[in-house]
Amino acid sequence: MFDFSVVTTWIDELLRVTLGLNNFWTLFIEFILIGVVLLAVYAIIALILIYVERKICAFFQCRIGPNRVGKWGLIQPIADMIKILLKEIITLKNNDKFLFYLAPFFVIVGSILTFAALPFGLGLHAVDFNVGIVYILAVSSLGIIGILLAGWSSNNKYTLIGAMRSGSQLVSYELSAALSLMTIVVMAGSMQISTIVEEQSDMWFIFKGNIPAIVAFVIYMIAGHAETNRGPFDLPEAESELTAGYHTEYSGISFGLFYVAEYLNLFITSAIAATVFLGGWMPLHIPGLDGFNAVMDYIPSVIWFFGKAAFCVFLQMWVRWTFPRLRIDQLLKFEWKILMPIALVNLLVMAVCVVVF
Amino acid sequence: MKSFCNYIKSIVLGIWNLLLGMKITMLNFLRPKITEQYPENRGKQVMFERFRGSLTMVHNDKNEHGCTACGICQMNCPNGTIKIVSSMIEDAETGKKKKVLDKYLYDIGTCIFCDMCVSSCPQQAIAWSTEFEHAVFNRSKLVKQLNNEGSTLKVKEKSAPKTEVA
Numbered sequence: 001m002f003d004f005s006v007v008t009t010w011i012d013e014l015l016r017v018t019l020g021l022n023n024f025w026t027l028f029i030e031f032i033l034i035g036v037v038l039l040a041v042y043a044i045i046a047l048i049l050i051y052v053e054r055k056i057c058a059f060f061q062c063r064i065g066p067n068r069v070g071k072w073g074l075i076q077p078i079a080d081m082i083k084i085l086l087k088e089i090i091t092l093k094n095n096d097k098f099l100f101y102l103a104p105f106f107v108i109v110g111s112i113l114t115f116a117a118l119p120f121g122l123g124l125h126a127v128d129f130n131v132g133i134v135y136i137l138a139v140s141s142l143g144i145i146g147i148l149l150a151g152w153s154s155n156n157k158y159t160l161i162g163a164m165r166s167g168s169q170l171v172s173y174e175l176s177a178a179l180s181l182m183t184i185v186v187m188a189g190s191m192q193i194s195t196i197v198e199e200q201s202d203m204w205f206i207f208k209g210n211i212p213a214i215v216a217f218v219i220y221m222i223a224g225h226a227e228t229n230r231g232p233f234d235l236p237e238a239e240s241e242l243t244a245g246y247h248t249e250y251s252g253i254s255f256g257l258f259y260v261a262e263y264l265n266l267f268i269t270s271a272i273a274a275t276v277f278l279g280g281w282m283p284l285h286i287p288g289l290d291g292f293n294a295v296m297d298y299i300p301s302v303i304w305f306f307g308k309a310a311f312c313v314f315l316q317m318w319v320r321w322t323f324p325r326l327r328i329d330q331l332l333k334f335e336w337k338i339l340m341p342i343a344l345v346n347l348l349v350m351a352v353c354v355v356v357f
Numbered sequence: 358m359k360s361f362c363n364y365i366k367s368i369v370l371g372i373w374n375l376l377l378g379m380k381i382t383m384l385n386f387l388r389p390k391i392t393e394q395y396p397e398n399r400g401k402q403v404m405f406e407r408f409r410g411s412l413t414m415v416h417n418d419k420n421e422h423g424c425t426a427c428g429i430c431q432m433n434c435p436n437g438t439i440k441i442v443s444s445m446i447e448d449a450e451t452g453k454k455k456k457v458l459d460k461y462l463y464d465i466g467t468c469i470f471c472d473m474c475v476s477s478c479p480q481q482a483i484a485w486s487t488e489f490e491h492a493v494f495n496r497s498k499l500v501k502q503l504n505n506e507g508s509t510l511k512v513k514e515k516s517a518p519k520t521e522v523a
Contacts (some may be wrong), residue, residue, distance in 0.1 A: 060382050062388060
């Protein structure tokens with residue numbers, strides 16, 4: 001399997017030895033390079049996801065979806081992007097201008113920070129703390145500040161209601177998501193994402209952890225889905241009640257940032273689920289079958305990672321285009337009376353399993 | 358204890374119902390798509406049989422139609438879309454006067470496709486075609502003459518029409 005650290009060490013050598021730069025400038029250039037690459041990948045994934053979402057939504061509704069711009073409508077998201085970049089940013093009267101323009105950046109920064117912590121492949125891992133899971137949970141909930149600010153500063157009843165709903169929803173579902181990730185942390189014995197991936201080299205956690213891991217996976221997918229404000233949990237933007245919820249008053253690129261962040265949060269949730277439960281970039285290894293394992297190793301790690309993430313994305317889209325929207329009381333009841341108790345019991349069962357077996 | 362059992366049961370039942378819903382959408386996902394790619398499949402697409410595209414008069418291969426110019430369709434039409442121009446001619450053999458259709462004028466610009474004319478026609482002389490490309494450059498072109506040039510009334514068997522009429 002190709003190790004991408006060959007490329008990264010080559011760049012490091014080039015800067016340090018061949019160009020003879022000191023430590024500060026080497027790191028400075030490397031940080032900028034990583035940032036640019038991450039932003040580019042972020043934008044490309046957003047474009048791909050918008051296309052995939054529209055296509056899959058159409059297929060679930062027995063339509064064909066975008067098929068006019070380019071072959072199979074492949075250029076459609078690029079046309080959409082150009083359109084949204086050319087749109088006028090409408091300025092409102094009687095609102096908090098500073099917070100209004102600041103809010104989209106909170107959302108997008110929270111999403112990019114989480115994105116940077118994903119292990120894209122062997123040796124392609126930008127942010128790897130020893131408390132990686134805590135970092136991911138912390139920065140991914142930064143976006144809620146942006147949503148609350150957007151709702152508050154727009155000076156509009158719809159945005160305010162949307163933001164309040166979003167706040168209660170995200171704070172509630174964060175708990176279940178964290179508890180289900182903790183289940184796997186108990187099993188892996190580490191919070192570092194690279195260690196969690198390495199631990200799955202003999203088998204993915206969803207298979208190794210038996211029932212508690214499967215339950216944790218389902219709970220994480222549900223809670224993560226609720227955190228992305230999509231599907232049956234799209235109360236913050238419920239079109240039929242609140243027009244567009246917290247981003248009603250936004251236009252042009254400010255709206256574009258919300259839009260892109262929503263799709264990237266979908267990808268990030270799926271990618272975290274793929275990393276923690278389905279082994280990240282780690283190929284499918286079955287202990288004892290060495291020939292099979294060797295064949296699996298020929299598939300590049302990046303393909304494994306994006307394949308698993310795509311599978312989870314498809315699951316989320318399937319759910320989104322199947323179920324009707326919940327009411328706010330049903331939503332909170334579902335979290336506090338069903339998901340959280342199950343997640344807690346599940347964590348306990350997993351801890352007992354790890355200690356006993 | 359009983360309420361706890363109900364709690365567990367409601368969760369299991371809920372999951373089962375959710376899975377049923379997901380099964381239905383997955384079946385839809387895999388179904389062939391019904392969207393028509395219109396300008397590309399122009400001429401190849403099949404409209405459904407009962408589509409009311411445009412009113413036509415049925416002609417057989419001897420260029421004969423069934424319209425006796427009775428005017429029932431014209432009277433039934435709520436918009437005055439149909440106009441029948443007829444003339445009386447005298448039969449050379451019997452000397453009886455007989456109404457003969459000259460022009461059957463149909464203005465698709467005012468037609469609401471209500472089907473009153475077709476369903477009320479005693480001779481089944483008119484029918485709907487599934488053709489739907491009606492755009493023209495001039496409003497006067499919307500008025501169409503439905504009977505072909507030189508077409509004549511279908512000659513029926515001597516005994517048959519009397520029993521039918523009665």
